[in-house]
Amino acid sequence: MKPVPFNYFAPTSVEEALDKLAELGYDGKILAGGQSLVPAMNFRMARPGALVDLNNIPELAYIKPTSEGGLAIGTMTRDSKVEHDPKVIEMFPLLGEVMPNIAHAQIRNRGTFGGSIAHADPAGQLPAISIALDANLFIQSKSKERWVKATDFFTGPFMTVLDPDDMLVEIVLPPHLPHTGSSYQQVSRQRGGYAQAAVASVVTLDDQNRCKEARVVLISVGDTPILSARAKEILVGQKPTAEAFKEVAQAIAANEIDPATDIHATADYRRHLVEVLVERSLTIAFDRAKKGV
Amino acid sequence: MAGKYFGQPILRNEDAQLLSGKARFIDDIDLPGMLHAAFLRSDFAHARIKKIDYSAALKRSGVVAVYTAEDFGDFWRPGPLQVPPPTAIKGSVFNARTLVPIAKDKVRFSGEPLAVIIAESRYIAEDAFDDIIVEIEPLDAVNDLEKALEPGAPLVHEDLDSNLAADVVQERGNYEEARAKADVVISRKILVNRNAGAALENRGFVVEWEERSRQMTVWATTQAPIPLRNTIAARMGLFENQVRVITPFIGGGFGPKIMTSQADDVLLPWIAMKLKRPIKWIEDRRENFLATTSERDQVHYAEIALTKEGTILGVKDVFYHNTGAYDPYGMTVPLNTQTHTVSNYRVPNFYTQIKMVFTNQMVVTPVRGAGRPQGVFVMERLMDAAARELNMDPAEIRMKNLLIPDEFPLRTGIIGQDFVEGVLDSGNYKKNLEKTMEIVGYEKFRKEIQPKLRAEGKHVGIGIVTFTEGTAVGPYEGARVTIGANGKVNVATGISTQGQGHFTSFAQIVAEQVGIDVKDINVVTGDTAHFHWGAGTFASRGAAVAGSAIHNAAVKVREKIFSLASKIFEEPEENLEVGDGKVWVKSNPSQSMLLGDLALRANPTRGTIEPGVEPGLEATAYYGPPYGATGAGAVAMIVNLDPETMQVKVEHFVIVHDCGTAINPMILEGQVYGGISMGIGNAFYEKMVYDDNGQLLSASFMDYLMPQATDMPAKMELGHLVTTTPLNTLGIKGVGEAGAIPTPAAFVQAVEDALHGQVEIMESNLNPSRIFEYLQKKQ
Incomplete structure (x- = not known):
């Protein structure tokens, strides 16, 4: 578990860093905190030819x-x-x-x-x-x-x-609009561990307590974070209700995610988790939006 | 028998050094001219080696040498059978296929070494991996324990007719007759999963061959320094006193560091002698996961026969035990399973059969618990199934069948890991359970708290189990205790230390006898130049076996103090007292002498001595038990399960433990708590997962989940019971594995209870997804 040989550059200004990156092209890789990159290098899964360390800027x-x-x-x-x-x-x-x-x-x-x-x-x-x-x-x-x-x-x-x-x-x-509430719900095997599934919801109410905006993002259940389109379709313009949250949760779990099976969890379990967590996060986020938190 | 030092919760001598970062670990060792080794390991679990071409690696700057099996010539041979099978078990089959130091012709598990590279740095050595061309013919891998024994299964060892490594039947009474008389017979298939030892510090090996003095020095993270020294000397054709094995501070053992025939143990001394340069190898975490050793994988077909009142008539257990690709450690693990399945209950008729199986997986040797958790898991699961069937409370059925003190010593009729018939020496098993129920508030929880919480929609459950821990097995350990002219004491013993607190607990044993403060007692473990007889640190035997030898040596030194002081003071021995570093005349305390001065007097450099007098305030003693002492305990655990996410939180954990006399209650608590964390890990987090091709899918801490502080129970309580063992003067039983043994059984029972008994779980490792699957299947 030692990295392959690599060059190391420690620029002291953004300009110098950008010059170095331009010069290195595909050979270069930025080193920021190194908390993901360095383990990957030690496993020899990542083999950058050169690191451009931003820690001196x-x-x-x-x-x-x-x-x-x-x-x-x-x-x-x-x-x-x-x-x-x-x-x-x-x-x-x-x-x-x-x-x-x-x-x-x-x-x-x-x-x-x-x-x-x-x-x-x-x-x-x-x-x-x-x-x-x-x-x-x-x-x-x-x-x-x-x-x-x-x-x-x-x-x-x-x-x-x-x-x-x-x-x-x-x-x-950008700043939150008035009457915006949010909630983050995550299930991981252990404190500090990878999310088996997680949901971040940011919702905004209008003056009549109808949903004006709903951004529901799913984590760990697809190739990228997924911004739910169905949540928006179902919720915007409507009064937020428990039934609507359930509908959103089911729609997302059924159509918008692509969870994988691995040694820690089956895809079915992850799908189930998303349904549970979407419902929980929407309930809390709207509650907070109402209270103006 | 607590005294001024013995039995007191004294802070540890070693902690100042450890906590201030001044302790030397193996990777701190840096010798002039030192080279570094790296092992190229097989990606395939089962394959024939066609050709390994390392010519390009030799051309890489900084690479000094590369070796494959062929390059070692006659030196290459399968390693020793570290633990032979007990000959006392009649009719048993055991096929010894000991570990080979480096794969030759065939690869038998993923991670097996193919080549060793010696370079100026570990970085360069690993860079050379890319230069080596390995031509290999993959073979079907053997993974499933039951399929492995079917005709036509691929063979791990082709010179054998099948993958059967051992077949051992032991029986007391007659199970079939008992079964015929039973009102109820319950049969279950029960699975126990595989776990790593996962010590904080991986293994390491540094070797230096000094050509002029013809001395080899080895620094190793071994749990068995003397056996390692002996096997290296034998392999290298050296005398034992030409090889010195030193264990620096070690960050945890947990079993896998007991091996003496891994690639580094065997090959690096040979290479160091050939290259005449010191060599260092530090195992990395990936190597530790792939190629050290691990344990637990078993499949049980178990059966219990009872009367309708819940009295056990008999138990039958036929189980498959995964030994991995080789079986260098004999049958220690499955024998422990046999001895621990029914050990705490009155089971007049017991039939137990081991079918030990070779697979294309990492070698199996003991990991803390060492076969015991499997036996306890199987029995406790049977007890729960029986309780359900008979509509009894889980605690009640246990109480009914636990052995009572009048029955001890009890010969079990089952031969164990120490090759002799197991004898339960002492204990009070019912009291353990009673006290556990009292501390956890069992009745109140069942009758008031649980119904109330259930009415509120909470899923809370309780698990309650009992266990024994066979400990303190032979053959023997020894120790030498010496009082120096500086008035301090040096204690040397042959076992090594991986964090158990021996530097303090052993000092306490000695302090009590010689009256010198614990802080002034220096304990040396694991250095063959200091003490060179013994077996090692395993099977929860350090405190009881080495501790007893140390006690015996300290008593002899005490006798020498009195004998010599008696002559000097011209007073009878019974008129003398020892303490605070001196010896004095009771009736006239001003007539006294510092023990350092007495030590000088005990080693005169002129004049004459009386015949038979041995010099110095020094003594050596040994201790070997006829059979092991058995500790015992009970555990209760309350869990809270989120029925939507299936997350489980352990709210309350109670263990009542009896390991006889405690040398240092604080260290004892630490041992028990550490074991519990491992047990919780085994039950809910840690799992070695192999795929069908024999690839380990959990080869890093990203995928192998170690229990964290945040996974520990919100509330933890430890109760002590002391029934001393008659097997040693101090009355000590071992404790090192206690917490790990009962915990998975209690956890699974508690989860079942939290789910209102909707599902029955017959596997030892759960996770939320798996609980979800159980509930899905139910619907």
């Missing part, structure tokens, strides 16, 4: 308000920083629920917000959360820069729209 780690009233999070912000930032938790209670579920405290001390999104593990929480919170992702390379919606970012398991010379630089979370 302090300007990539920050949490700051945006002019629209949201938050901008620098790609190298440690998960534990996000977890313990009162402003983040106040504005996005969903992150308050999710962050403690990302592996263990030691891992969150190293793991980064941007790294987790760019890694695009279908069992990872932050890719799904970026979709649930409708994040905008700022991507830069030596030759171009662009904004991509989180919903358009993930293309497959561990695959994204990022080109080899691209860097995910910043994640912008």
